[in-house]
Amino acid sequence: MTAPLNYRHLYYFWVVAKEGGIARAAERLDMAVQTVSTQVRLLEQSLGHALFRPAGRGLALTEAGTAAMAFADQIFALGEQLRTAVADAGTGQGGRLAVGISDGLPKLVVHHLLKPALGDSRVRLLCHEDEFDRLLGDLALHRLDAVLSDRPAPPNPNLRVYSHALGEAPLVWFAPAKLAAKCKNPFPQCLAEMPVLLPTAHAAVRSRLDRWFEQHGMRPRICGEFEDSALLAAFGRAGLGAFPASRWSRKDLLADKGMQVLGETPELVEHFYLISAERRIQHPLVLRLVDQDSGKQK
Incomplete structure (x- = not known):
């Protein structure tokens, strides 16, 4: 033996x-x-x-x-998690949730995806944003409990991680009201009349946006490309141009009275995933995220 x-x-x-x-x-x-x-x-x-x-x-x-x-x-990373978990349990805290946020994921959607795990005020949430591949490595080493992304994990025999679909939402186009008022054509042709802000190729939806413009015979005047979706929205709110965002971001963006919706593109859909290091998830807070009926939420 x-x-x-x-x-x-x-x-x-x-x-x-x-x-x-x-x-x-x-x-x-x-x-x-x-x-x-x-x-x-x-x-x-x-x-x-x-x-x-x-x-x-x-x-x-x-x-x-x-x-x-x-x-x-892996062993000593888990040891640190054990120390934290025991301390949380001993002090009556609701639990710790360490989540990796892919740099291509729209930031205005993150709160929507995490909301099912935040009902208990005792939950201690740790969010870490990084490149997708690096987050998957940290997940495999159990430094993270889950990763949120706009794409599933790619096949990799050396990386034991599992993708769970959280839902999808169509893109909605927003623009500063002052820019929209100058357009003569209806949506979507109006996008050819104003500057446009787009996500970079970090976002899975970018390639679909490019194909969509081609299918509509439009060559948009792209005045800005952003890896950070929150920064993209900030420049849009500042009047720089029209931009797409998830339907789930609509309420947040329209809180700015200077913004308006140009139109919705149901054929352009963003998909959202939770990636775990376990096929059968044991972490109770991660289970709440996977069990949410995101695909039917508006």
């Missing part, structure tokens, strides 16, 4: 790998160099492979060490 893994030895290995050498690790751990070296050697004996090789004045991971480090990162 294989002996159980000694997690103290694994922790010393992890610190040595992070610091790039035994001496620096020993200083961080406030331990003797010989003690740290012995603990790492015992782990190597237990696993049956060398985990480090000399590299200049320090150490570098072997292939076996790289594989071990990937698991060590």
Whole structure:
């Protein structure tokens, strides 16, 4: 029978790998160099492979060490989550929800998607925005509980993540009322008469927007392209041009009395997904997000 893994030895290995050498690790751990070296050697004996090789004045991971480090990162990240979860439970807090927000996801939609998990004022929500691929990596390492995106996760045999559809919403076109008043043609032809603001290719809907313009024989005068949808809307509100946004953003955008709806494009739909590291979700707050009937909400 294989002996159980000694997690103290694994922790010393992890610190040595992070610091790039035994001496620096020993200083961080406030331990003797010989003690740290012995603990790492015992782990190597237990696993049956060398985990480090000399590299200049320090150490570098072997292939076996790289594989071990990937698991060590996950194990100690989960350890931090365990500490937080126990503290939350012990103080009667409603729970912690760490969510990655894809940089292509419209920010005005994020609150709509997260609303089912925010009914309890004790919930502690942590939102982290980043590039889609980097968020998926953090999710796979259990640094995040879920990722919200405008596209499903791509097939990747090395990344065990699962996509859950949260719903969809058609695009609505908004414009400053002063710009709209100068147009002679009805929607959508009026878009050819005014400057237009669009999302960059970071947004999954951009390619569909380009095809839509082509199908209508229009070559819009694009005066701005934005990765951040909130920034796009801010420039639109400032009078720079017309822009598309999810129907779910309608109430927020029309709170500005200087804005008006040009028209709706039901053939242009944004899709929204929650991506989890589990096929069968266990986190109760993530379950609330997946169970919402988003597709029927207006």
